[in-house]
Amino acid sequence: MDPLQRYREIIPNFDQFQRVQSLPLPPTARINTLKMDEPRLLERLDEEGIGYKTFSWYPLGLKLDVESPGKLLENLLGYIHIQEELSMVPPLVLGPRPGERVLDLCASPGSKTCQISQMMENKGLIIANEPSLARVTPLRSNCERLGVMNVAITRYDGRNFPNVPFDRVLVDAPCSSEGRERKGPGVMARSNCKRSLDLQALQIDLLKNALRLARSGGVVVYSTCTYAPEENELVVESVLDRARLEKISIPGLKDCPGITDWNGVHLDDDLQLSSRYYPHLNNTGGFYVAKLVKN
Amino acid sequence: MSPSSSRIRNIFEPLEPSYVADLWNSRFGISLSVFLGYLFFRKAQSVWAVNDNCLPRISYEAIGMRIMNLKDRPWKPTTSALQVFGRHATKNVIHLDSINAMIFLEGKTLVIESNCEPGYVVVFYRGEVLGCGLYSHGKLVSQIPKERRMASVVENGACEDQ
The missing domain is CATH 2.30.130.60 (Archaeosine Trna-guanine Transglycosylase; Chain: A, domain 4)
Structure with a gap:
């Protein structure tokens, strides 16, 4: 059976969702303001005859009309970074400011890390944690290509990251990646409820540790690229005794509220303050994002 | 601290900013002031630069950007570092x-x-x-x-x- 069928009740316009889920994703990129400002970059693209369209909800996000965006000179020189549209949402929700200390607990390949760095204007400190040595390579490579000077990389198990206080923590958790099916078909073949429950234990431990590390009043953003409530709302619900949810609002980007009923069980009503992003609403992948403020 | 001590122990050791700035000034004519506001570390033969900040005492895999390699003579700047500091070069x-x-x-x-x-x-x-x-x-x-x-x-x- 199609593993997505179990979401028929929670995803609006389910048939349209299924149709869009099987279409390839349009290439998108973020303008890297650490190296290039927006007007100059757009001028370059115009000069070179490269087609683009700015996102309606984020002026630094571009839909590109090219076959191999990774080959563009602008990408090689680090003026843009190829990044899926919705992957630019969690850093905006995190809202880091120059001079703060931020932890990106599951950082590789570093697209969000580098976006956080540009939001902080290369000031302050980001600790980008990535336990896998193999995955540190693309993380480092992206940070260096994009001219990031305020990131230090660590390799702790995120569940046991040492006790250091942070203003903000991003938990872009390992997940079943169902929302990435449009990027690389095959994800769904491995996806099922059992796998989601296995991942849930890890996700809860990561989120709990993130909340331990955040200072009181600090912001923790939890995100995944999956639709499974076991990996989303049910993870966030487990920490609502130590943090409160805040509503996410990104004008121009359509979302659905987090669900509060699943498999006959009623969940915490505050979960509707978190956001679900579906492929057929904005022609993107899929994402779940929750913004928590530590008590 | 001797610049050579981290060659034996594979850890990040702080470097005097003037040590780095003098090398870049001498080869590329880059003003010493360009290197203000950064901390520098040496690990094995590599020099790393990070925005000046209080670094928590934990174990790091990388600190900022790898900016130069001291293994050979002359020392070699990384392309990433030249894209940050190189525009100030005068020779x-x-x-x-x-x-x-x-x-x-x-x-x-x-x-x-x-x-x-x-x-x-x-x-x-x-x-x-x-x-x-x-x-x-x-x-x-x-x-x-x-x-x-x-x-x-x-x-x-x-x-x-x-």
């Missing part, structure tokens, strides 16, 4: 035209006349730094890392995000 720079810039970005060697001193140079195109080149005897050998070369992106798509 040992080479400006390329559009055809040569593309050849350079493919990682190839150019035959070119320049009055640069032999050694590593900052390579510019249209006022922007492309990266590091090695100049000697009328030849400019591109030092652009493989994964950032024009022709090699297809095999190296691994750094793209979802």
